[in-house]
Amino acid sequence: MSENKIEFSPELVVFIDEWRDKPGNLIMVLHKVQSEFGYVSREAADEVSKQLDIPFAKIWGVLTFYHFFKLTKPGDYNIQVCMGTACYLKGGDAIVDEIGNLLNLEVGGITDDGKFSLEAVRCIGCCGLAPVMTIGGEVFGKVTKNQIPGILKKFA
Amino acid sequence: MAFRNYILVCGGTGCESSRADDIYKNLIAECEAQGVKDEVQIVKTGCFGFCEQGPIVKILPEDSFYVQVKPEDAKELISEHIIKGREVTRLLYNKDKSHKHAQVEEIEFYQKQFRIVLRNCGFIDPEKIDEYIARDGYSALEKVLFDMTPDEIIGELKTSGLRGRGGAGFPTWMKWNFTKMAENDQKFVVCNADEGDPGAYMDRSTLEGDPHTVLEAMTICGKAIGANQGYIYIRAEYPLAIHRLEVAMEQAREYGLLGKDILGSGFDFDIEIRLGAGAFVCGEETALLQSIEGFRGMPQPRPPFPAVKGLWQKPTCINNVETWANIPVIINKGGAWFQKIGTADSHGTKVFALTGKIKNSGLVEVPMGTTLREIVFDVGGGIANGKEFKAVQTGGPSGGVITKENLDTPIDFGGLQKIGSMMGSGGMIVMDEDDCIVDVAKFYLNFTVDESCGKCAPCRIGGRSLLNILEKITNGKGTQRDIDNIHSIGLAMRKGSLCALGQTAPNPILSSLKYFPEEYKAHIEEKRCPAGKCKKLISYSINVDKCIGCTACARKCPVGAISGERKQAHIIDQAACIKCGACLVACKFGAVEVH
Numbered sequence: 163m164s165e166n167k168i169e170f171s172p173e174l175v176v177f178i179d180e181w182r183d184k185p186g187n188l189i190m191v192l193h194k195v196q197s198e199f200g201y202v203s204r205e206a207a208d209e210v211s212k213q214l215d216i217p218f219a220k221i222w223g224v225l226t227f228y229h230f231f232k233l234t235k236p237g238d239y240n241i242q243v244c245m246g247t248a249c250y251l252k253g254g255d256a257i258v259d260e261i262g263n264l265l266n267l268e269v270g271g272i273t274d275d276g277k278f279s280l281e282a283v284r285c286i287g288c289c290g291l292a293p294v295m296t297i298g299g300e301v302f303g304k305v306t307k308n309q310i311p312g313i314l315k316k317f318a
Numbered sequence: 319m320a321f322r323n324y325i326l327v328c329g330g331t332g333c334e335s336s337r338a339d340d341i342y343k344n345l346i347a348e349c350e351a352q353g354v355k356d357e358v359q360i361v362k363t364g365c366f367g368f369c370e371q372g373p374i375v376k377i378l379p380e381d382s383f384y385v386q387v388k389p390e391d392a393k394e395l396i397s398e399h400i401i402k403g404r405e406v407t408r409l410l411y412n413k414d415k416s417h418k419h420a421q422v423e424e425i426e427f428y429q430k431q432f433r434i435v436l437r438n439c440g441f442i443d444p445e446k447i448d449e450y451i452a453r454d455g456y457s458a459l460e461k462v463l464f465d466m467t468p469d470e471i472i473g474e475l476k477t478s479g480l481r482g483r484g485g486a487g488f489p490t491w492m493k494w495n496f497t498k499m500a501e502n503d504q505k506f507v508v509c510n511a512d513e514g515d516p517g518a519y520m521d522r523s524t525l526e527g528d529p530h531t532v533l534e535a536m537t538i539c540g541k542a543i544g545a546n547q548g549y550i551y552i553r554a555e556y557p558l559a560i561h562r563l564e565v566a567m568e569q570a571r572e573y574g575l576l577g578k579d580i581l582g583s584g585f586d587f588d589i590e591i592r593l594g595a596g597a598f599v600c601g602e603e604t605a606l607l608q609s610i611e612g613f614r615g616m617p618q619p620r621p622p623f624p625a626v627k628g629l630w631q632k633p634t635c636i637n638n639v640e641t642w643a644n645i646p647v648i649i650n651k652g653g654a655w656f657q658k659i660g661t662a663d664s665h666g667t668k669v670f671a672l673t674g675k676i677k678n679s680g681l682v683e684v685p686m687g688t689t690l691r692e693i694v695f696d697v698g699g700g701i702a703n704g705k706e707f708k709a710v711q712t713g714g715p716s717g718g719v720i721t722k723e724n725l726d727t728p729i730d731f732g733g734l735q736k737i738g739s740m741m742g743s744g745g746m747i748v749m750d751e752d753d754c755i756v757d758v759a760k761f762y763l764n765f766t767v768d769e770s771c772g773k774c775a776p777c778r779i780g781g782r783s784l785l786n787i788l789e790k791i792t793n794g795k796g797t798q799r800d801i802d803n804i805h806s807i808g809l810a811m812r813k814g815s816l817c818a819l820g821q822t823a824p825n826p827i828l829s830s831l832k833y834f835p836e837e838y839k840a841h842i843e844e845k846r847c848p849a850g851k852c853k854k855l856i857s858y859s860i861n862v863d864k865c866i867g868c869t870a871c872a873r874k875c876p877v878g879a880i881s882g883e884r885k886q887a888h889i890i891d892q893a894a895c896i897k898c899g900a901c902l903v904a905c906k907f908g909a910v911e912v913h
Binding site for chain 1: 334517554609900
């Protein structure tokens with residue numbers, strides 16, 4: 163177990179209280195933790211374990227099973243490139259390569275200044291706009307390689 | 319009409335990402351500025367389905383269909399259309415036609431469509447319960463609460479012939495009946511909104527455009543099977559759909575349509591949202607229940623089926639979003655009405671997310687029995703950029719490819735199975751001549767391997783082995799023995815896997831091998847990728863007769879592999895080339911060739 167303490171916001175504490183006695187609360191609580199911190203750190207998982215009286219191993223098992231949960235801190239702007247089928251056929255992989263080249267990033271990595279992180283995600287449900295990418299929640303559709311420097315500049 | 323004009327702005331995720339929200343706000347501001355705000359009502363609706371042309375704005379009563387609208391167009395739409403009564407021709411979809419108005423019914427994209435599930439999408443404001451009620455919303459619930467017994471409700475479903483729209487096509491009435499017959503003090507109703515098929519977004523659009531229909535249907539089911547609690551399991555990746563469901567649930571509770579003593583009938587039913595967390599396998603019902611219970615989403619052996627022992631070991635009725643959306647209509651119009659639509663084997667309609675290399679990608683709802691040719695070429699407008707049609711994949715990572723020869727197959731559950739694919743949840747991906755069939759099979763397999771929960775060996779090990787073989791083949795190292803191995807591993811996975819994910823994972827590879835053996839052969843025997851997609855098997859070169867020495871390719875090459883003087887033919891250093899294809903895109907003279 164880790165020594166580092168982590169502080170949950172009052173809002174999060176209230177949420178956990180509300181859900182404490184509901185069966186199947188773990189995933190909902192982890193979602194809330196991730197929306198507060200942007201990821202679920204080991205310390206945060208440890209705290210959830212204490213609060214809900216669920217073994218840490220079980221929590222870690224759930225966290226590592228689901229793709230949505232992040233275990234490391236994402237960049238200030240998290241770039242998600244859709245790799246659903248429609249986007250893949252329309253060149254989603256070239257978009258990933260291009261962003262990787264421009265920012266010197268691997269998929270799953272984060273820039274040295276902590277500004278951008280890059281993720282290849284499964285379908286985000288905008289297949290009509292393929293290929294699609296999102297930065298910090300903003301969606302960009304029908305992206306071409308040439309547009310990427312301009313898009314990134316908006317967030318620089 | 320209380321208002322002179324109604325302006326409908328698409329508020330689906332696709333259009334919102336193309337700034338539909340700004341269009342909506344600008345239209346309101348312009349109405350105010352130009353003094354017509356009391357005469358015009360502006361509504362943000364759900365998805366119109368024609369995502370290719372978004373953002374979409376429709377103005378009633380003229381039924382003018384404006385496409386690819388930009389926020390700055392708001393001023394002109396108000397000053398021209400609303401005030402002067404002249405359509406803004408440049409934004410109309412059918413601008414070349416001689417008709418005065420571009421009627422929606424005249425757009426090919428909508429002609430063969432028939433909307434039951436999407437009946438309200440694009441017509442109502444999904445965040446206003448009154449608009450749902452105005453279009454017969456909650457009248458089916460009223461009918462079952464006061465005029466129908468549980469057996470009559472299930473009987474109506476039986477007459478309708480409705481089969482589950484999540485993929486397997488199990489008769490819905492049987493599911494309901496099994497859950498009803500199971501004796502227990504507590505039962506549950508669950509909506510599966512964990513739309514995991516990459517390339518499909520039917521459920522998302524339904525929930526975003528018409529959330530109340532799912533709430534109403536689940537409540538009807540609660541009454542029929544004797545349950546008082548429902549859960550909607552929805553992907554966390556769909557924030558807009560979650561938001562609209564929350565708004566809808568709150569409004570339904572205010573109106574006494576959800577919660578205690580619904581409409582004074584004495585029947586209690588409430589619904590809670592549970593979030594998924596990005597696991598494809600959770601679309602499988604037993605895995606989904608595990609996930610609601612807060613565990614890793616691992617499938618469980620069946621039987622016992624959820625109808626007997628489901629959520630927290632209680633009898634549970636699970637249906638997918640599209641199935642739910644059919645229920646209120648069946649209750650209102652009768653099972654016999656629904657039964658007449660479609661084919662002998664499948665009744666009603668099916669919603670497909672038509673995407674890939676198609677001209678009009680979007681959401682289409684067609685009667686069962688429509689042929690693929692009609693969907694791809696009439697509704698979808700054919701292949702984009704004048705390319706040649708190659709295949710359609712239905713059923714996503716669990717389905718198979720359908721080739722030109724089978725384009726006239728009527729689409730229903732049995733018909734698709736016969737040609738080696740499946741209905742699936744509704745993804746329909748169109749491929750053209752530039753797509754390598756081996757590469758696409760590899761894409762799907764990569765997906766299922768990644769999403770396998772790892773519980774049973776045939777899926778965990780078999781999937782990985784198949785993927786290794788495909789990697790070998792696309793790297794030019796395949797042998798004939800690999801093809802034999804694909805068949806035997808595929809068979810083992812089909813027979814031995816615990817859940818549908820593993821059982822169907824070999825489908826894309828087996829069906830593509832069946833319909834495109836020559837393409838596998840080219841990769842294996844000639845070490846050649848006919849579509850020019852597999853990087854290890856292609857090379858780029860410059861045709862000296864066509865190259866004018868503009869240097870465009872050399873400037874674009876990320877590794878400096880292209881050399882040549884200005885106005886002289888250039889050459890590619892094959893050892894340095896990383897085969898990214900940037901030169902091919904950069905060349906305006908067709909001098910870069912792929913081999």
